[in-house]
Amino acid sequence: MNLFSDRKYVISAIFIGLALIFLLRLFYIQVIDDSYKLAADDNALRHKIEYPERGVIYDRYGKKGDKILVYNEAAYDLMVIPKRVKTIDTADLCQVLEITVEQFRERLVKLKKQKFSSFRPEIFEGEISLETYARLQEKLYKFPGFFVQARTLRKYPRGIAPHALGYVGEVDENIIAANPYYRMGDNMGLSGIEKSYEIPLRGQRGVKIVMVDVYNREKGSFENGKYDTASVLGQTLISSIDADLQEYGEQLMKNKVGSIVAIEPSSGEILTMVSSPTYDPNLLVGRLKKQNYPKMVRDTLKPLYNRATMAKYPPGSTFKLLNALIGLEEGVITPSTTFGCGRGFHFGGLTVGCHPHASPVDLKFSITTSCNAYYCNVFKNVIQKYPKAAIGFNVWRNHVMSFGLGTKYPTDLPQESKGNVPTVNYYDKYHGAGRWNAITVISLAIGQGEMGVTPLQMANFCSVIANRGWYFPPHIIKQIEGGTIDTTYLKKRFTKIKREYFDLVVEGMRNVVTNGTGRIAQLDSLSICGKTGTAQNPHGKDHSIFIAFAPMDNPKIAISVYVENAGFGATWAAPIASLMIEKYLRREVKRPEMEKRILEANLLPKKEDWVAKK
Amino acid sequence: MANRNNEAVLQNIDWVLVLMYLLMVFMGWMNIYAAVYNEEYKNILDSSQDYGKQLIWIITAFFIAFVILVIDGEFFPNFAWPMYGIFLLVLIVVIFAGLEVKGSKSWIGVGSFRVQPAEFAKFATNLALAKYLSNINIKIEKLSTKLIAAALFAVPALIIIAQKETGSALVYASFVLVMYREGLSGGILVAGVGLALLFVLALLVDELVLTLILAAIGALSFVFIRFKARNLLIVGGVLVAAITFIYSVDYAFNNVLEAHQKKRINVLLRKEIDPKGAGYNVNQSLIAIGSGGLIGKGYLNGTQTKYNYVPEQSTDFIFCTVGEEWGFAGSIVVIGLFVVMLLRIIYLAERQRSTFSRIYGYGLASIIFFHLAINIGMTIGLAPVVGIPLPFFSYGGSSLWSFTILLFIFVRLDAYRFQILR
Structure with a gap:
């Protein structure tokens, strides 16, 4: 009856053979090939940059005099990671941002074309208003690839001494090439005190690695913050200005x-x-600079x-x-x-x-x-x-x-x-x-x-x-x-x-x-x-x-x-x-x-x- | 008498197999917990979560296993045909009266309790096939025997295709392995592998080029075999069949398969790269498994599975959790466990005095093997995405119950082996 009993070896060999093929493949993707590890980090980890507040500058009477020349105000940027943008309800997002769908597409295409990795967060819309921010916050989970980053803008309560104080602006490629601390989108002092005291004023940027789920919701810090660096506040300066x-x-x-x-x-x-x-x-x-700077440059009285x-x-x-x-x-x-x-x-x-x-x-x-x-x-x-x-x-x-x-x-x-x-x-x-x-x-x-x-x-x-x-x-x-x-x-x-x-x-x-x-x-x-x-x-x-x-x-x-x-x-x-x-x-x-x-x-x-x- | 019978059952149970079963179910449940792990729902008994539900399925599965063990061993061969008949009927009824879930009409249920009859039809088919092939007068060499045996598993498969559950239907192809064991020519395996190869080649290479290559191989074959009229006829026949097959594959691929099936195959063959669409599952699955490394990220620390990057991760893609959290070491353990179980089943099957029990054992092994091959194959990008579960591991009551029944009928048959007179 058991005529074909030797065939158990063939069948066993098939079973073992497949298992070996699987294990070889698994050994390759799990142990040898590192690209999946990078892809996994890229999926689930977000490097959140914590921008410390820039140093406050007082007039010559210091904190006691309480005459502030410049301090900071909160601002929110809508960031985007172009590669991560999925099919979304574009119309909905555009409505919140008050832009047209065409503008939206145009910007996204432009960002995707940049020579930097399209996995890097870029500013999609800078300095959105507090109301826009609030409305956006509720809907953000629907727009994978987008997130809001808080930062601060300079504020001059008395609007004086612009030439002495100078201004802050976004770094360009030359600055980045010369100084590796800076990254695209960073601000630095470009003139006046802001420039000459850039290092004490800027403080030290911090990086926090957080895990996010597939819906881009934050799920806590990575390995209990083992790789995080704390940001250091900018130092307060006392100016000699009265x-x-x-x-x-x-x-x-x-x-x-x-x-x-x-x-x-x-x-x-x-x-x-x-x-x-x-x-x-x-x-x-911030945003006002784009409008006003060219005007001032053209002004014949050279303000x-x-x-x-x-x-x-x-x-x-x-x-x-x-x-x-x-x-x-x-x-x-x-x-x-x-x-x-x-x-x-x-x-x-x-x-x-x-x-x-x-x-x-x-x-x-x-x-x-x-x-x-x-x-x-x-x-x-x-x-x-x-x-x-x-x-x-x-x-x-x-x-x-x-x-x-x-x-x-x-x-x-x-x-x-x-x-x-x-x-x-x-x-x-x-x-x-x-x-x-x-x-x-x-x-x-x-x-x-x-x-x-x-x-x-x-x-x-x-x-x-x-x-x-x-x-x-x-x-x-x-x-x-x-x-x-x-x-x-x-x-x-x-x-x-x-x-x-x-x-x-x-x-x-x-x-x-x-x-x-x-x-x-x-x-x-x-x-x-x-x-x-x-x-x-x-x-x-x-x-x-x-x-x-x-x-x-x-x-x-x-x-x-x-x-x-x-x-x-x-x-x-x-x-x-x-x-x-x-x-x-x-x-x-x-x-x-x-x-x-x-x-x-x-x-x-x-x-x-x-x-x-x- | 009944008492003595039960004692004998317990004494003769193959505890190795049962232990492996328990181990797999436990490991499966642990990984389901990890896959849907959420800080907000830590309670393992939470029945709103997959792991809470699975726990209920596991307990009921144990009960089913127990019931099977106390049923008389003679029951299964005796009632093979009626059970087969009943399940065929149920399968047909489901087409018309079943619940539709994700486009396939394959479910029946009351309230939130739902099962997929297609899963259970496997054991009924296995019983029927074993019953038919174990008949003392059966000669597998006869064409009619082959056709009837094939029809026994082809009929439920076709009905299941009609339910739009192509994946589950494919599993029935595994019975070919059983027939091979029972004497079907080894040519069937060679032909099977050959056809699979041709299928892939037909999709990858231009038909005309492939035809020429095949003709060249045919001509070259006469270097090794004698040039005789009979050989010429065979080679020519094979060639014609192969070429016909190539062209029909092309036709079938473009006209019979549905768009999503075509896409999945194209993605598998790397003809199409679509990481956000059809390739998304596999891509994410590879990332999850591939990022596990040698020893994994640790239990409950798999970012890819925990944060839902892999779709269907507690059901069809449960192996991702294993790969990510336990790494290559975990992969070895799980795959190793399956291989040991399969070999154990073969060993047990071969020691049966009853042909029925042996055939049933091979059927069981073949089904588990097929599931293993397709399921893990798909998670590591070696098989197309076909939605079939990993036995004992995947979340789902139908699957767990069905495999429990399949396995424990065999355990029961094996425990009964001494009472069978040849």
């Missing part, structure tokens, strides 16, 4: 082109940095341009103070040395004109009346003290540079111009070596010619005089919470000019305000010392300049004011400086008429003039 003074300065400069920089001489801390026209920094946050650190102006008559100091130090004049002034300086065929005033002129009166002839003589004598013009010029130049002019001192502000103090080389090239002398470059005596000084440098120059010979590099952050500021800002820098000469010049500056060209800046008991300047401008009306510090002894504030194309220094810049000093030292301004005159003045170039001159 928010109230800054705001006041911006108001005064309204409808004027120019700049105000105020420094605390004893510390080098920048109290105010106004560049006008200014703008509300809230306009360059984005930080005149306080970037614009180079001739220092004009304010530079006479420096020439007086150099003359005294070099011994070519004494306080009692006098020069005659017959409506100007005459040498050969050359004349540098001057306004009518008494003659001869000594040091003090030269400052008070801002005599051109006096300083042409001083400058000529300094250069001619040396056997060759080039040697004398270099001596002079080194003195100028020691005041922080023509050089970039290490401030914590990005985008800073070093100004211009011409070199021997420059003149050699221009005139030929040995073919120029003091008279050739005589305009430097009165702060014209090739001299270029930024308002910040000018304020610092004033600060040096206020300190009678030294300065701390100006800086805009006084304190990093939980950290320290760069020690370079705490190192005094000295000029090579004796203190007693400074005292003489300071006296002259005091006289300018009490009975000289800057009388308008006079304010009762506040011993303001100042100097007017009027910089000739090849492009149009002269720039109005004033530098000042107060009080005369133990100065608390040194300030420089530039108003472009506004005429005499005394007319606009001096009252603005005086009002600023009053505001800072008294906390309130009690000269309503003067204040009103400034606030209402519109000194903007007429549009057609401006366009024609360009």
Whole structure:
């Protein structure tokens, strides 16, 4: 009966054979081939990036003063992982987002085409409103591939100091290539304090790995958070800016082109940095930036341009103070040395004109009346003290540079111009070596010619005089919470000019305000010392300049004011400086008429003039 | 008498087989728990969840097993025909009166209690086939015998196809293995494998090219066999049959199979890549199993199965949970357990004095084997997606009951073997 009993072996062999085939296949997919493990992680794990809040920046009175310059506000981005988008009710999603189905498709196709992996989350719709977020949250499970990521946006409660604070923006490919910390979609400081203090402000990004189910619902952390990294909050910064003074300065400069920089001489801390026209920094946050930035770039008055650190102006008559100091130090004049002034300086065929005033002129009166002839003589004598013009010029130049002019001192502000103090080389090239002398470059005596000084440098120059010979590099952050500021800002820098000469010049500056060209800046008991300047401008009306510090002894504030194309220094810049000093030292301004005159003045170039001159 | 009989049954039960059964059912249940595991429903008795329901099915299955063991051993051969008849009738009735679930009209039930008669028809068919082939006067060499035997399992298969349960119907093909054991020419297996190969080739290679290749092979075969008129006739016949088959495969594939079936086959043959559509199940299943590694992610730690990335994971794709959470080690254990069980069944079948019992045993082994081959094959991308369960593991009452009945009838028959006089 059991004829075919040997066939049990065949059948057993078939059973075992199949099992072996299965085990081989299983060995291959489970042990050898790793791609399934990656695919599984890709299915079920989401790397959630936790963006720490960016550091808050306070004004100089810190947390106690509670004047916040910038903080953060919550914002929500709708993210998408293009590869994971399945067939969904597109119309429903579009309705919530208030976009058309065509727009939806277009965006998705664009994202899918990007060269980065289409498994990477990309922003589908940035900064959705809170209501949209709420509505979306209920429906999100229906749209696999989409999720909402919370992040924060900068918010400026007072809308001041945009140039100092700078703005934050999305990183581009170049930044990512240069710095692997950043990823597509990250924000970083692109200008101002945001840029120079990017690292303390940004904190440290955290990554949380969560598991999600097939409906994209979160199911808890992966391996109890073993691979998660915690985010670290950005550090709080205390700026040296006085928010109230800054705001006041911006108001005064309204409808004027120019700049105000105020420094605390004893510390080098920048109290105010106004560049006008200014703008509300809230306009360059998130979505608004896309609309507003191009407009601002096109604006002929260049609101984005930080005149306080970037614009180079001739220092004009304010530079006479420096020439007086150099003359005294070099011994070519004494306080009692006098020069005659017959409506100007005459040498050969050359004349540098001057306004009518008494003659001869000594040091003090030269400052008070801002005599051109006096300083042409001083400058000529300094250069001619040396056997060759080039040697004398270099001596002079080194003195100028020691005041922080023509050089970039290490401030914590990005985008800073070093100004211009011409070199021997420059003149050699221009005139030929040995073919120029003091008279050739005589305009430097009165702060014209090739001299270029930024308002910040000018304020610092004033600060040096206020300190009678030294300065701390100006800086805009006084304190990093939980950290320290760069020690370079705490190192005094000295000029090579004796203190007693400074005292003489300071006296002259005091006289300018009490009975000289800057009388308008006079304010009762506040011993303001100042100097007017009027910089000739090849492009149009002269720039109005004033530098000042107060009080005369133990100065608390040194300030420089530039108003472009506004005429005499005394007319606009001096009252603005005086009002600023009053505001800072008294906390309130009690000269309503003067204040009103400034606030209402519109000194903007007429549009057609401006366009024609360009 | 009855008492003595029962004692004899318990003494003669093959406990190895029963133990393997219990082990598999337990492992199955554990994996169902893992597959639908959800922190919110941890209670193993929760009858709203698959594992809670399965527990009920398991307990009832044990009861059924017990009932079968106490039934007289003589009952099964004696009532083979009536049972076969009844199930054929039920299968037909279901076509008209059954419940429709996911497009197939193969269910009957009251309330939430539902069973699939097609599952149970397997044991009835197995009994009938065993009954027919064990007849003392049967000569398998005779064509009529072959045809009748084939009809015995082809008829229920066709009815089940009419219920649109193609997967379950395919299982009946496994009875060919039984007939082979009982003397059907080994050529049938060779022809079967050959046809399967041709089927795949016909879909992958252009018909004309394939025809030429076959002709070339036919011509070459005369290098090995003598050139005689008779051989020429055989080779020519085989060639013509093969070529006809190729063209009919192409025709059948395009005109008979339904769109989703065509897609599944194309995906299997890598002719179509459709990870979101027809290929989704297999792709996700491969990811789940493939990510298990050597020793798996640990019990209840399988992210793919736990978070529902694999569809049908407690039923047809239960092996994914094994592969993901227990890794290659778990795969070896499960597949090893099945092989040991199959070999044990063959061993037991071969020791039967009764032809009926032996044939029944081979039928049982063949059915389990076929399920194993298709089910695991599909989860690892070696077989098309055919919705048939993994015996003893998959969630589902019909399947568990049906396999319990199939197995325990054999256990009962085996325990009864000494009382059978030849």
